[in-house]
Amino acid sequence: MQALVFPSFKNILQRLKRYLILNDGYNYTNPIKLLGMYQRLEDSKAQTLDASTAQVNSIVVLRTDKDERFSVVLRKPAEAKPENMEISVFSPLGSALLGTQANDHCNVRVHGMQQTFTVTQIIN
Secondary structure (H helix, E strand, O other): OOOOOOHHHHHHHHHHHHHHHHOOOOOOOOHHHHHHHHHHHHHHHHOOOOOOEOOOOOEEEEEEOOOOEEEEEEEOHHHOEHHHOEEEOOOHHHHHHOOOEOOOEEEEEEOOEEEEEEEEEEEO
8 A cells, every 4th residue: 555645745844854954943952062063163263174175155066865956055053044045054954064075975864854965066
């Protein structure tokens, strides 16, 4: 027997998944994880990163495991606008992308859902 899933329900699931990956509201309920993210952000400021490394204000072009392509801009939390694909480095996807380079793979896991992305290009 095959389950019937209405297209409108699939659309809701896709929107929910996108919201959870791009927004940073829930991500750091654990103070240790939050401190670790602040440390990564400070380390990225202190280092002289080359132009091929994702950092704050980078445009990152991604490909999903289903070969869908899209781009995001990494922003500080106060400057993030997820509706415009300008995501916080504190969001699940943003934190996974910080410090990556072209051809790197990153896995984002949110509430039991996992998505794999491949970084295809970084524009600084």
